[in-house]
Each structure stands twice: as structure tokens, then as C-alpha cells.
Amino acid sequence: MGSDLSLTHALDRVQDSWQSMAAHGEFTEQTLDKFELLLKRFERYTQLRGAVILEDITPDLAEDFVTAPGRSRHGHVSNAAAATMRLRRSVLRTAYRTLRELKLTDADPARDIELPARAVGGVRPLSDDEVIDLRHHSAFITRPSRHGAAAALALVGGHSGEIGHIRVKDLDVPGRRVWMHGSTKTDPRWCPLDAWGLNVLTSRAAFVTARQVRPDSAPNARLAVSDRHASDASLQARACVALADLLKRIGLGGDEDVKPASITAWAAVAEYERTGRVEDAARLLGLRSLDRVAALIDYSWRTAHPGGEDGQEADCA
Numbered sequence: 001m002g003s004d005l006s007l008t009h010a011l012d013r014v015q016d017s018w019q020s021m022a023a024h025g026e027f028t029e030q031t032l033d034k035f036e037l038l039l040k041r042f043e044r045y046t047q048l049r050g051a052v053i054l055e056d057i058t059p060d061l062a063e064d065f066v067t068a069p070g071r072s073r074h075g076h077v078s079n080a081a082a083a084t085m086r087l088r089r090s091v092l093r094t095a096y097r098t099l100r101e102l103k104l105t106d107a108d109p110a111r112d113i114e115l116p117a118r119a120v121g122g123v124r125p126l127s128d129d130e131v132i133d134l135r136h137h138s139a140f141i142t143r144p145s146r147h148g149a150a151a152a153l154a155l156v157g158g159h160s161g162e163i164g165h166i167r168v169k170d171l172d173v174p175g176r177r178v179w180m181h182g183s184t185k186t187d188p189r190w191c192p193l194d195a196w197g198l199n200v201l202t203s204r205a206a207f208v209t210a211r212q213v214r215p216d217s218a219p220n221a222r223l224a225v226s227d228r229h230a231s232d233a234s235l236q237a238r239a240c241v242a243l244a245d246l247l248k249r250i251g252l253g254g255d256e257d258v259k260p261a262s263i264t265a266w267a268a269v270a271e272y273e274r275t276g277r278v279e280d281a282a283r284l285l286g287l288r289s290l291d292r293v294a295a296l297i298d299y300s301w302r303t304a305h306p307g308g309e310d311g312q313e314a315d316c317a
Helices: 007-023 029-048 059-067 082-101 128-138 146-155 195-210 215-220 232-249 260-275 278-285 290-296
Strands: 177-180 189-192
Touching: 007 029, 007 082, 029 059, 029 082, 029 128, 059 082, 082 128, 128 146, 128 232, 128 260, 146 195, 146 232, 146 260, 189 278, 232 260, 260 278, 260 290, 278 290
Parallel strands: none
Antiparallel strands: 177 189
């Protein structure tokens, strides 16, 4: 395909595509900044090792970058934390997915890199690259789908048992948030919406509102499942089916550790990485056990600074 393409040109094309995706809300500003920074580090790292064209990037070289020791902001060289390695791999997998969509390569040198998995009770949170892919494949073509609405609700911290209950009236557009009703295991709460989630849910709300025969019934129309009467268990099952369909669509249907709950778990990880507070992640998911949330986000009570992207430079050591 584009095997003789300059590495610099190829990665510039990736960044252009990412910025376009960010304009549609598929990347948050924070994620875009983080991914672009790490992509530049990857380019510098591989060029120092003689990579000039795209074809020079081998699986071994990609793995070397992902697992490379780094120098902290204090100048100390140490092994990369598991979260750091997962983030680097996410950046590479997203970059190569973009390159394949651009028809510049058919490779994925980071595909077989195995790292310690973050999993609780047989469920691991989605990685950043998987979430970007999920958003990308949730976009509607001819109409706003229930799949997109279910994904948007899960990505802001909604559980499968809550998603089926969310109605048009639960969407606070001016406040950029959605009301989660809670359950026997979770507390009711407001969940903030990013630009992508707000766009998906407002589009879906307009679509289901227009389909109502009686205007006064529009506020009670459900966003992510069909409107016909159903038990709580049936509503949860419908939400799970919609989310499982999306996971299959992005190639995760065969991963035993990936379930609809993996999407919600990512929201907890993202919130913790944003604020550095376990209680904020627990509040977002409506969970009452800090121990449960700490395990979910791979936080160790015994360490002062849990593993994460800590500013280590991959091209040293």
C-alpha cells in the first residue's frame, strides 16, 4: 500500500485525521493533546533507531517503544508503569487504525503486544484507542441510533441497568449533563456530557421526539432502547445487546474480558486520570464502595502515586 511513504508524512496525515475527528467530538481535547504528544515521541524514538519510512516500523520496534524505560520530570530513569505502556499501545493502535482508513498501510505492529490487563471480576475497562473506535463506529448515517445513545450513556458512567431508563426529559442540554436514576446498587446522579455525547444524545432526543404520536409523551420517550413497556431486567438486556453489538462491530466480540460493563469502567478510569481522586470516579459511577472503584481503575492504596502516564520520555534510556 504506502510502504515507501515517509514516516513523518504518514504521521502528519494521522494527526490531520485526528484533528478532524476531534472536530466531530470523537476525540476530547485532552485525549487529542495526549495522543499527539505521544505520537511525536514515537516518531522521535523510531527515527533515532533508523526508521525513515512507514515500512521500517516493525512489531519489535513498536514493542520497544511501548515498553521503553523513561526519564521522569525529576530526571530519574525507571521502568514504565503498566498504565503508561497501555497508553502508548493505545496511541499506536489508534494511529495504525487511522493509517489503514487512509489506505496508507495494512499493518498493525502493536496488535500482538501483550501487557498486564486491568480487570476486575473478569471485566477490563476499554482502552483509549478502543473508546475512540467505539465512538467512531457509533456515529449514525441516516438517523441517530439507539446504539449511539447507549454508547454515549455508558461512556459518561451509566450502567447497563440504568441506560434503558433514561428518557428525553433526563437530558439537560444547557447544563451539558444527563440524569442517571440509580439502582439498588448505584446512587442517582448527574453525569456530565462531553461534546460527542451531547451531540449524540440531543440528536437521538430530537429523533425519538419526532416519532411520538402525542406531543405530551415526548419527554418520556426512551433514548437508548425501544419505547414499548418492559421490566427492569428486559430494559437492561436491551441496553446490553446494543452495547455488545457495538463491541462486536469494533472487533472486541471475542475478547472474554470485554463486556458492556467495560465501557462504563472506562469512564471511571478517565475520571480518575482527570482528577486524581478515587472518590470522583466513584461518584461518577454512583458506586458506594471506594475499594471496588480503586480495583477497577488499578489504584493501589499502598502507593502514593499509582501507575499512569507520568511524563516519562520514551526516547531516553
